[in-house]
Amino acid sequence: MQTNSRHEIPHERLIDETKSLISTIGGETERVFIQKRETLDPRFAVGKGKLEEIRNYITEKKRYTVLFDLDLNPSQARNIEDYLKVPIMDRSELIMEIFSNNAKTEIAKTQVELAYLEYLRPRLKGMWGHFSRITARGKGSTRGPGEKQLETDRRELSKRISILKEQLKKREIQRQTQRKQRKNLFNIILVGYTNAGKSTLINRLTSSSVFSSDRVFSTLDPSTRRFYIKERNQTVTFTDTVGFIRGLPHQLIASFHATLMEIEEADLLLHIIDGSSPDYNEQRETVIETMKILGAENIPVIEVINKIDLSNDIDITSFSKDSILISAKENTGINDLWSILLEKIPAPEYG
Numbered sequence: 001m002q003t004n005s006r007h008e009i010p011h012e013r014l015i016d017e018t019k020s021l022i023s024t025i026g027g028e029t030e031r032v033f034i035q036k037r038e039t040l041d042p043r044f045a046v047g048k049g050k051l052e053e054i055r056n057y058i059t060e061k062k063r064y065t066v067l068f069d070l071d072l073n074p075s076q077a078r079n080i081e082d083y084l085k086v087p088i089m090d091r092s093e094l095i096m097e098i099f100s101n102n103a104k105t106e107i108a109k110t111q112v113e114l115a116y117l118e119y120l121r122p123r124l125k126g127m128w129g130h131f132s133r134i135t136a137r138g139k140g141s142t143r144g145p146g147e148k149q150l151e152t153d154r155r156e157l158s159k160r161i162s163i164l165k166e167q168l169k170k171r172e173i174q175r176q177t178q179r180k181q182r183k184n185l186f187n188i189i190l191v192g193y194t195n196a197g198k199s200t201l202i203n204r205l206t207s208s209s210v211f212s213s214d215r216v217f218s219t220l221d222p223s224t225r226r227f228y229i230k231e232r233n234q235t236v237t238f239t240d241t242v243g244f245i246r247g248l249p250h251q252l253i254a255s256f257h258a259t260l261m262e263i264e265e266a267d268l269l270l271h272i273i274d275g276s277s278p279d280y281n282e283q284r285e286t287v288i289e290t291m292k293i294l295g296a297e298n299i300p301v302i303e304v305i306n307k308i309d310l311s312n313d314i315d316i317t318s319f320s321k322d323s324i325l326i327s328a329k330e331n332t333g334i335n336d337l338w339s340i341l342l343e344k345i346p347a348p349e350y351g
Helices: 004-008 011-024 048-058 074-084 091-102 106-123 128-135 150-181 198-206 250-255 257-264 280-293 334-344
Strands: 066-068 088-090 186-192 223-229 234-240 268-274 301-306 323-325
Touching: 011 091, 048 074, 066 074, 066 091, 074 088, 074 106, 088 091, 091 106, 091 250, 106 150, 106 250, 150 257, 186 198, 186 257, 186 280, 198 223, 198 234, 198 268, 198 301, 198 334, 250 257, 268 280, 301 334, 323 334
Parallel strands: 066 088, 186 234, 186 268, 268 301, 301 323
Antiparallel strands: 223 234
16 A cells, blocks of 8 residues: 555665565565656556666676566556567565565465466566466465466466465455454454564553564464453454555455454454554554555554554654553553553443
8 A cells, every 4th residue: 555654764674674575585685776757657657767867777687676666557567678688577476575584374375376366467468477476375376387378378378367366255254253252352463564463462451472573474364362351251362363554455454354354243353563663653553544545444443552662763653642651562551561451441331
């Protein structure tokens, strides 16, 4: 999801975030080219002069892959690759590559594969080799690289997409059944920018062992934990969700629809904010915009500013009245957060 906040972040920090994404897939950033334009060039996205500058740099080293930190349409991608004579990626493909590497369960793998195929469908013409490389991560769905008839490829692609959608539809029915089983429980959903510390916090709150990592998008599957509150003789649920990021590809949002539907079922949202990031305000706005897109903007929210052990320069008055400073890693402020939660969680009704 692109938001206006992207333009409020200094380009140096935007570059740092993108470099971090590149390193996540094992890549290295050797050179950065920057161009400021009011509008994208319809043929090449960037200006011809900038493209020539890039081509001159990579002329002697064909091993480069050139990443464009924006979304390219199929025509622009083909034109640029023809001009540079090296593989290229745009931001959506980079993020989907990370999702692919982090997908561990069958449903996550299915969701990522569907997103890839939806992304590649309008780009299929002239991209057979690229298509084979990407979908080889799937379940043997591609045909051999010798079958280059475009219409045959499109039919196979559409057939595979239909199969994946049907698989996800069946899985969503299972999820609905699971949600009905916890219908009478108060449901707390954790949302936030990627790597904000959601999994670490859910471990603190529930004394559980949800996988947590400093890597971006380490959580792709929603993980729900039941927690018994002794003082209330009451059980509530905490659900961890996939993190968000600027420019999250719409194909991934669509493919992860069943996963993100969990958010709509929340009784309370914990919006986890990385207080150590210099761009926490912009990251916060990205998540808020995402909540609006998902139709979850009217669900009560507690803003939890995490990682205060790494930053002493957080103005809590800039957040909502229901906000709190914590460090999930150092267990700072967790008792205070529980006090706020107990005020928000209605006591069970008996009788």
